[in-house]
Amino acid sequence: MGDRVGDMEDYCMVEAAMEVVGGKWKLAILRHLFDGTCRFGELNRAMPAITPRMLTRQLRELEADGLVRRVVYPEVPPKVEYSLTYLGESLRPIALRLEEWGHWYRERRGLGGEPVTPRS
Template sequence: MRKPVETALAICPVEVAVSVLGGAWKLSIIKNLLGGRRRFGELGRAVGSVNPRVLTRQLRELEADGLIDRHVYPEVPPRVEYSLTELGESLEPAVAWLDQWGATYAAAVRR
């Protein structure tokens, strides 16, 4: 378990969620993996203008926290695909709600 998550466990469930899901691009990564497996480059393009190093770090943290699986195929060049675990898929209602809220907020501030 990552140290920030371990620390958050002693505080409250909201802090655990923020510790696991807070960070650049994590919710966007999860949203884009809800549709199924994606390769690194495909995921990077789907998420947006994310730096490859940042994307790698976020993917490693999500994997360490048990939300995504990383599958490396034994071929040359190596092919790596990412998918959500069952725990990661359980975030679908929360991601859908946040997506809708974000759209509503964006419309409100544009007025």
């Protein structure tokens, strides 16, 4: 994915960011890793709606994009830990702000606030 981002024009930087962190699960995974290193099973239990196959895929993409570090320990059974890299950690303020917005949005929608309508 990093190659495609490097080839994008400067006016596409939101698209470039979405290429890296877009998708249903990536920011949620990063959010769990803000709390510290996790094993695969811990992440899987923390997000019961994601399948193990999709979690593996999303973790591999985050690793390929340099946001997550994967460490495999030579044990039986294998022990694998995931943590944030410097690049992954740099998303903390953005992800936490999105989380705040999500709470705000849900409260507004749940309290009979103005319905969200598309622009004409």
